[in-house]
Amino acid sequence: MQNLEPYWGRRALDFVDAIEASKTTACVISQFERMIGHFGFHAYIMAGIPTSGQSLEKLTIASGWPAEWFELYSRENLSAVDPIPRHCFNTLNPFEWRDAPYDREHDQPAHRVMTRARDFRFHEGFCIPIHYDDATGAISIAGERPDLDPEIKSALHLMSVFTYGRLRTLSRPNPVTTDRRLSATEAEVLRWAARGKTAWETSRILHISERNVRWHLEEAQRKMMTKNKTATVAMAIVNREILL
């Protein structure tokens, strides 16, 4: 655990400094690709993990997957059966792909994803889960024979998290072109929720019952296929269904 000469530690800290000073996503990405390439990784993805109805494409922050794999993965909705994103929901720590558990005999879909990934020279991989209150994402990197020495994994962990954070900061949320689906009242209720009002407070402001407010929130949540109020508000903002 203690290293006399923390070589990769220093390299990782220098990398983070460089990333934090970079002004464009292209610049951040090229440094990241060079860095993981150095350790024998040739592919990566940084994305939110899609839950029902969400598309991987919209949740992707950066993709260094072969286009063909990305296309196949999205089209067949493989994130629903892939043991790697699934394991992200069960752990706070980074893990090697081989340590993501699945039943090799009975879980055929999971096994198929892992096998098909090998066609793209994804023989081994390393995954860093990203947990927010209302969403889970991951940084996943793969290669044929990458260097997975414990100290290098630590360095990759640190560098990847800061790359992810920097890319999020640099990329403005892109307006998603979806049809407006919310009713005027639902949008109004969400706008107040976005300003931190509780259902009770909103009911006072709009002169409707608290029960009514909750019902509109539920409806909005159902339409947007989100899990809770925070996520609904976030999604409504991203989709420009409400403006603040």
Add this chain to the structure above:
Amino acid sequence: MPEIHVVRKDNRHLYESYFDPYFRLRHNIYVKQRKWMALDRPDGREIDQFDTEDAVYLFCIDDGQLIGAMRAVPTLSPTLMSDIFPYLNIRGQIRRPDVYELSRIFVIPERRGEHAGPRVEMLLLTAIMEYGVSIGLTGFTIVLESWWLPRFQRYGWKAHPLGLPQTIDGMSVLAVLVDCDDATWMSLCQQIGLTEPTLTWRGLLAIDRLALPDISTLHPTSVQPAR
């Protein structure tokens, strides 16, 4: 809304009745739930060598009940990072009057992830910035579980790593230095919809405090959506 009280040696006598429940809560959370067995004590209280008279506590009190807390220890004194986990910091020890180390940041389980009113953990993170800005601190060191990093980034806390993450008792942990400045405090206030300072300084009127920037006209910004 819960109140956040600054508790330090100068006004500790006003909060004596909170300390016993406070140390018991720490025992429940860190020893019983999180199994940090090195902290176990037979009396059911979790008190360590950094609970000195120089420690500053933020107590989050709602209706007379302690629902969350945070501890700040001057880096001129021994800290978790300097004494227990020195190998997490390879940038060189930080011992400065304007940097405090944060630890034992918790919210009781029944008050986590609330959707009515600001979340208690966000209130605490905002309050400690207010404290730092008020007394002229420029940063906080923290030994934290690595999974907090993306959250910090999302909240606008600027964390600078001090070394590589290491696995300790099965959990990835690292050392960071977080900037303490007006901008971070204001951005947090904006995110949770605060338009006035939140700290209660009972019995601390003699302390010199710097003026805080005006936040009365801040409007809530759009929440950064998860992607």
